[in-house]
Amino acid sequence: MVAFMFATATGMANDSKLSVSSKADDKSFVYELDASSGETTIKLMDAENHMIYSKSISTGSFAKKFDLKNLKDGLYYFTSEDDLKTVSYTLQLKGEVMSILKRRENAKPVFRTVDRMVYLNL
Secondary structure (H helix, E strand, O other): OHHHHHHHHHHHHOOOEEEEEEOOOOOEEEEEEEEOOOOEEEEEEEOOOOEEEEEEEOOEEEEEEEEOOOOOOEEEEEEEEOOOEEEEEEEEEEOOEEEEEEEEEEEOOEEEEEOOEEEEEO
C-alpha cells in the first residue's frame, strides 16, 4: 500500500501545470503550460472539426495568447494532450465575448512491468 501511495505521489509530481484564462469582455484567451517532461500537443478546432491551430511543445514553459476576434460566432474546442492526460475546453464565441463553457480532463493509463508484474496508474 505504501509503495502504491509513493508511486502515485511521484507520478503527480511530474504532472505539467496547465492554465487557460480569459477576460469576460474579450474574444481571446491565454494558454500557459509548464511541462516538466514529454511533449504536449495543443489544438484549436471549430464545431465541424476543422483545424484552426496546432502546435507541438517540447519540455519547458510556453505561453500564448489566442485572439479569436476574426472567427465567426459559435462553438470551438481547445485541446491540450500529453502522455498522461488530455484536457479539453469548449469555448463559445457570441458577439464580442468569448466564454469557456466546459473543461474536461481525461487521464490516460500508464502501464509498466516489473518482475513479471504489470502495474497500472490511472
